[in-house]
Ligand SMILES: [Zn+2]
């Protein structure tokens with residue numbers, strides 16, 4: 081809870097007028113506890129899990145011909161009832177694991193020093209912290225995910241996430257409860273090492289899940305803005321991991337491609353892309369050879 085109640089009190093404490101965003105933050109958060117502000121993540125996650133996958137799911141169900149060229153595994157088509165079954169399972173885990181985890185993890189957030197106070201961080205500071213969080217998460221997640229592909233980890237835990245060989249957006253958080261808990265560690269590590277403001281923390285949790293839904297969407301859209309993010313794996317990279325399934329020793333990273341490149345776990349993927357490229361080239365060239 082902020083130590084001042086009015087804009088004038090806050091301006092006196094800061095020694096300068098508040099920016100518009102700081103005044104909005106003060107008006108919103110002044111009478112709310114830090115715990116309540118932290119628990120906003122439960123609502124954000126519920127909305128993201130429920131709404132973010134909808135546009136592509138809607139296009140697939142209603143306008144499948146127009147989006148077909150961008151579908152990574154075009155032969156796989158889930159019915160609306162199969163898609164709804166996936167969403168129901170995700171919501172069950174959300175109410176039994178994700179939500180309660182948020183409710184009880186507040187002391188750790190307080191301990192690492194996530195602040196709700198003024199001044200607000202600059203846009204640059206938020207962007208830099210988010211970049212660090214993504215890099216730390218990507219590296220840690222790579223190794224935990226790789227461990228989950230050992231015989232024991234796969235059979236006991238990770239197999240659930242791989243039930244979808246051609247993933248859809250709703251399947252991004254579809255996992256065994258133990259995996260949800262374990263993969264909370266990489267997400268928590270960045271803010272623990274470089275603690276920031278609660279707004280940065282909200283953005284981190286939201287963007288990480290939106291990114292996961294994007295990489296599980298099953299579509300590789302050529303004009304997606306994510307194509308401009310250096311080393312971003314995207315749907316094509318992670319889809320291959322699901323396509324190969326339990327035997328997969330390819331594409332473990334959650335966000336970027338460089339870990340798989342450095343540790344040589346993208347060889348199968350690169351070979352697959354090479355073959356795909358060749359078959360597309362043949363399809364384009366062979367019709368030109370017409371017998372005289
Ligand atoms: Zn996996």
Ligand SMILES: [Zn+2]
Nearest residue numbers: 241296318322
């Ligand atoms: Zn996945």
